[in-house]
Amino acid sequence: MQNLSKTIDHTLLKADATVAQIETLCAEAREYSFCSVCVNSSYVPLASAQLKGSDVKVCSVVGFPLGVMQTKAKAYEATVAIEEGADEIDMVIHVGWLKSGEIAKVEQDIQALREATKGKILKVIFETALISKEEIVTLCEICTRVGVDFVKTSTGFSTGGATLEDVALMKASIGEGVQVKASGGIRDYETAAAMIEAGATRLGVSAGIVIVTGAAASGEGY
Numbered sequence: 661m662q663n664l665s666k667t668i669d670h671t672l673l674k675a676d677a678t679v680a681q682i683e684t685l686c687a688e689a690r691e692y693s694f695c696s697v698c699v700n701s702s703y704v705p706l707a708s709a710q711l712k713g714s715d716v717k718v719c720s721v722v723g724f725p726l727g728v729m730q731t732k733a734k735a736y737e738a739t740v741a742i743e744e745g746a747d748e749i750d751m752v753i754h755v756g757w758l759k760s761g762e763i764a765k766v767e768q769d770i771q772a773l774r775e776a777t778k779g780k781i782l783k784v785i786f787e788t789a790l791i792s793k794e795e796i797v798t799l800c801e802i803c804t805r806v807g808v809d810f811v812k813t814s815t816g817f818s819t820g821g822a823t824l825e826d827v828a829l830m831k832a833s834i835g836e837g838v839q840v841k842a843s844g845g846i847r848d849y850e851t852a853a854a855m856i857e858a859g860a861t862r863l864g865v866s867a868g869i870v871i872v873t874g875a876a877a878s879g880e881g882y
Contacts, residue, residue, distance in 0.1 A: 663693075664852065667861060668868045669719055669748075669841070671698040671882045673816070679706065686710035694868055696748060700724065701741045708745025719748035719781075722773070725817040727752030727785070731769045735776040748781035749773065750841075750864075752815060753799065755790050767802045774806050783810035783841050783862075786830075789820030796826060797833045804835035810862060814844030816882040821845030824858045831859025843882065849874055 670689045672681060682703045689697045689711065696717035699707050707718045720741035723734040738749045751773045757765045770784055784803050788796060803811050811830050813822040821844020830840045842855040843864030852863055852871045865871060866882035 664849075664856075665693045665868075665872050666695050667852075667856065667863050668692075668694045668871065669696045669698040669843075669862060669864045670694040670868045671816075671843070671864050671866050673698065673700055673721060673724065673882060677703070682706055683710055686716070688869060689716045690714050692869060692872055695862065698750065698864060701737055701744075701746075704741050704744045704746050717747040717781075718745050719750060719783075720746040721785075721815075722749050722751045724750070724752055724785075725815040727754050727787070728756055731772045734769070735772045738773055738776040742777065742780055746780070748783065749777045750783040750785055750812060752785045752787065755787050758791060758795055758799070763798065763802070766799070767806065770802060770806050770808065774808060781809045783812045784808050785812045785815055785843075787815060787818050788813045788823070788826045789818050789844075793829060796829055800830055800833035800838075804838055808838060810839045810841045812841040812843055812864065816844040816864070818844075822855060822860075824854055827855055827858040827860050846871070 672685045685697050696719040697707050698719040701720045704720050722737045754769055786799050822842040827842050839861045840859050841862040842860035846852050846865045847867040849871050
């Protein structure tokens with residue numbers, strides 16, 4: 661298996677996350693050589709400063725966690741996050757448009773974020789717990805056309821997180837050049853390894869240290 665640490669986006673997205681907790685997150689990411697820290701956009705400048713000189717990337721969520729704001733608002737948030745030091749952007753799709761059959765609007769939403777993130781990594785969060793298998797396939801086809809870098813299972817804030825079935829379906833449905841990020845409910849090494857076996861190459865987790873050290877899982881968090 662690939663270096664597990666380098667698959668991990670070390671994540672803290674809670675509304676009550678403090679400055680001190682973000683600083684700790686960044687210090688942990690340096691210590692364990694995680695791929696990135698994943699934070700809300702207001703904490704991008706802090707994370708960027710904390711991680712300066714390291715190979716740990718800064719990932720910002722955009723339109724998080726609901727994805728239902730106007731496209732131009734998402735694009736602006738992404739633009740500002742990149743200007744302030746984000747290397748990667750994780751956007752949330754507009755699930756309501758998808759469920760309403762507004763497929764063109766969904767694609768335009770993702771396309772706008774692709775244009776706003778040129779030269780950076782773009783991950784598209786599906787919120788798989790809220791959509792059908794057919795809708796997952798449709799989104800994978802859209803993301804392949806648009807040329808995103810990753811499709812991602814979940815925000816971790818909805819009714820469910822990543823499942824092996826959904827990760828495998830996403831892997832089978834994406835085109836060349838698109839990867840899968842599994843997130844939501846991955847809290848131990850065995851689950852993380854199974855997600856990678858199913859096709860994920862990136863994991864969004866708050867339990868990164870537990871996963872790479874084999875410590876006991878708390879059963880809480882992203």
